[in-house]
Amino acid sequence: MMEEMLWFVFVSIGLHFGMVCLLSGFYGFIDHFSLFQDSKFQKKSGHSNPNLTDCVVVLFKNIFIYDLIGLPIIYLALKQRVTFTGPFPTWPEILVHIPLCVIVEDTLFYWIHRLLHTPFLYKHLHKMHHQFHQPIALSFQYTHPIENFMTAGIPLFAGPLLLGSHVYTVWLWMCVRITESMDGHSGYDLWFMPFRYFPFRPGAQVHDYHHSHNVGNYGSFFTLWDKLCGTDHSFKAYKKN
Ligand SMILES: [Zn+2]
Ligand SMILES: [Zn+2]
16 A cells, blocks of 8 residues: 555656646747747736746645645545556546546635635735736746645545546546646637637636736636626626726
8 A cells, every 4th residue: 555655646746747847848938939929918017926936946845845745645535436556447437537527626626716815814825826916837836835735636636536536537637737727827828728618718818817806716627606606707897898
């Protein structure tokens, strides 16, 4: 069991780090060479952000220190339902499990994120993430470690736990979630990102607006809960103008 836990922890950290390198390289590349400028919706507006070094230090702490602490706890929870051995899961199983994980994640993320905007939790946890008024892809995990566990850990692993997914599905789903989150903070609305075609998601601008105006838009993949709870009114008015 110890060996299996270490394997889960280190493969997860490796994938987490690998996806961050790959996607930050991609967004850095298109930014440096001014590619896809028609898809870049962030305007230079004098918004203040933490500096890049601070951002990378916090992100690396979340990957290499807090993942190392949190993932063994997550492993013990997943162990109750998730399959860690046996053959690769079938594609039909993966194609059913991942959309269900998206729905579970978005629902939990919406309510946890909304909770983080209550005065006490905002002041002590979530305010740090909102120091980015104009987010960049790397700022997706510029978060307090407790918030990181609440918004990146619990919603991510709840779906596989409920469904009893295979660990390979868990890792694939983790890569999808990291891609969506970095895309949502990137400032680009790229036509080839599948997330922009999801129902109830008018593009990457939704979370960007949440950072620049700090009001409403608490969802991750969709805006369904925002629509149902009326927390998208401000964004709708902004889009009309
Ligand atoms: Zn927020
Ligand atoms: Zn954010």
